[in-house]
Amino acid sequence: MRLMLVHPSALMYSEIFLRLEPLGLERVAAAAREAGHQVRVVDLQVLDRKLLDRELRSYQPEALGISLNYLANIPEALEIAHSAKAAAPGCFVFFGGHSVSFIGDHVLEQAEGAVDAIARGEGETVIVPLLDAVRDRAAHTVPGVVTADGRGPAPKMLESIDRPRPARDLMRRRNRYFIGELDPCASIEFTRGCPWDCSFCSAWTFYGRSYRRAAPEAAAEEMASIREPNVFIVDDVAFIKPDHGHGIAAELERRDIRKRYYLETRADVLLRNEEVFERWTRLGLKYMFLGMEALDADGLDQFRKRISPDENFKALETARRMGISVAINLIVDPGWDEEQFRLVREFALAVPEIVHLTVMTPYPGTEVWHTEARQLTTRDYRLFDIQHAVVPTRLPLEQFYRELVRTQAVINRKHLGLRTAIGAMRVLGRNLAHGQTNFARMLWKFGRVYNADRQFADHARPVEYELPVPERRGAPGRKELFVHTIGRSGARAGQTGQQTGQQAGQQAGQQADPAQ
Numbered sequence: 001m002r003l004m005l006v007h008p009s010a011l012m013y014s015e016i017f018l019r020l021e022p023l024g025l026e027r028v029a030a031a032a033r034e035a036g037h038q039v040r041v042v043d044l045q046v047l048d049r050k051l052l053d054r055e056l057r058s059y060q061p062e063a064l065g066i067s068l069n070y071l072a073n074i075p076e077a078l079e080i081a082h083s084a085k086a087a088a089p090g091c092f093v094f095f096g097g098h099s100v101s102f103i104g105d106h107v108l109e110q111a112e113g114a115v116d117a118i119a120r121g122e123g124e125t126v127i128v129p130l131l132d133a134v135r136d137r138a139a140h141t142v143p144g145v146v147t148a149d150g151r152g153p154a155p156k157m158l159e160s161i162d163r164p165r166p167a168r169d170l171m172r173r174r175n176r177y178f179i180g181e182l183d184p185c186a187s188i189e190f191t192r193g194c195p196w197d198c199s200f201c202s203a204w205t206f207y208g209r210s211y212r213r214a215a216p217e218a219a220a221e222e223m224a225s226i227r228e229p230n231v232f233i234v235d236d237v238a239f240i241k242p243d244h245g246h247g248i249a250a251e252l253e254r255r256d257i258r259k260r261y262y263l264e265t266r267a268d269v270l271l272r273n274e275e276v277f278e279r280w281t282r283l284g285l286k287y288m289f290l291g292m293e294a295l296d297a298d299g300l301d302q303f304r305k306r307i308s309p310d311e312n313f314k315a316l317e318t319a320r321r322m323g324i325s326v327a328i329n330l331i332v333d334p335g336w337d338e339e340q341f342r343l344v345r346e347f348a349l350a351v352p353e354i355v356h357l358t359v360m361t362p363y364p365g366t367e368v369w370h371t372e373a374r375q376l377t378t379r380d381y382r383l384f385d386i387q388h389a390v391v392p393t394r395l396p397l398e399q400f401y402r403e404l405v406r407t408q409a410v411i412n413r414k415h416l417g418l419r420t421a422i423g424a425m426r427v428l429g430r431n432l433a434h435g436q437t438n439f440a441r442m443l444w445k446f447g448r449v450y451n452a453d454r455q456f457a458d459h460a461r462p463v464e465y466e467l468p469v470p471e472r473r474g475a476p477g478r479k480e481l482f483v484h485t486i487g488r489s490g491a492r493a494g495q496t497g498q499q500t501g502q503q504a505g506q507q508a509g510q511q512a513d514p515a516q
Helices: 023-034 049-059 071-087 104-111 123-135 216-225 242-254 267-272 274-283 297-302 309-322 338-350 367-375 397-415 418-423 425-433 438-442 452-460 488-504
Strands: 002-007 038-043 063-067 092-096 117-119 145-147 186-188 191-193 211-213 230-233 260-265 285-293 325-332 354-359
Touching: 002 023, 002 049, 023 038, 023 063, 023 123, 038 049, 049 071, 063 071, 063 123, 071 092, 071 104, 092 123, 104 117, 104 145, 117 123, 123 145, 186 216, 216 242, 242 274, 260 267, 260 274, 267 274, 267 285, 267 309, 274 285, 274 309, 285 309, 297 309, 309 325, 338 354, 338 397, 354 397, 397 452
Parallel strands: 002 038, 002 063, 063 092, 092 117, 186 230, 230 260, 260 285, 285 325, 325 354
Antiparallel strands: 117 145, 191 211
């Protein structure tokens, strides 16, 4: 079957700070290709929409899958679905991905026939059975699949995340993927899932609070196949289990693999497993993303981070001692006033780390969604990008954006622009010598992307597609939020990952995108 897989356009923050290869889509593509299907991938983060329109007409896909890890991309995906039906009559269109897994029935109804199915859960397990069922008009019987004719059983989990290996060869313009000065930058997954249960996050609800690890040998083999000199480790929290991190490190050392790495982790994990992170600095670990989320204990308790401010600040000192450059994330509470924004600006200027700001946003699949969603001031999918306020703000909305952008601009002046360009001249020169312009472009794009007037005006755009709201108020039972239930197959998947990880090492992950 001719299959086309599409990743939607980049979101607001991706216009500046990072643009990551769609690792999940590459793995789905690999699974389909291994089953004998002909596969083409179009990543609209790096390719033009006109190219997609041309290839829909020339390639005439029999099936089209669109990855929806972010709510803000849903209107674009629905538009593409309608275009695909017109350009390739008879094409079976389906959506999959993290965000759409929580609201599949609603999105299917909104599509008005342009979308034939929603694939909930892990794409690698559903893609081949779904394509096989399309021929028999039995998509509604496939585990994890929702159609107008009904839904199949609960989605299945991978027994092992070692396979399929991402089909990186199907990606065009790989040189457009980057994160900060790591330009170009590939991505890799060592673990999947998160054992914590932060109230604002849906990683743990998506995977049913499971946690799986790749075998160190398989992880090292995949790393050896990556051509890029820079690699982003996309785990939700990196190096949770020290044996796993040491195991992968040993395999990389044995193969003499040296790259520059960026990862995400938690402060308490860094403090608990310092030896692992020190070992990885010798392998090339240069950058780390720490989701501090709040500066005070009340804020951390609100988000159920299960960590103290002292641990966060001690972790920053530890990373500095190791020579790791840290990017901090703080969640902007819509209830902030001018004084709280001022305090964050003072903090951002007082520490050497880069400080990122994301606006607290209730997402389907999170506990916050069920406690805050009925207060939504908008249900426009496009505003659910962690850069817009979607619940009431203490300040008038326009003033809130001015304070937000003012704070971001202070951080920008510290870390971007001419001063940074001069300080990073060696990096810029090296990147430009290899034809890499992503990092150079980001240094001067802030003012064109982050603009209070633009963000405020976004609320006045006509809205065609809206989010649903929870049917009831208050947080439901934990397992009611799960996409994957830890049952017989889920337990096997978790045990397999742990057993292989314990054989040689430790490790874990991170939060793959500052938005998630």
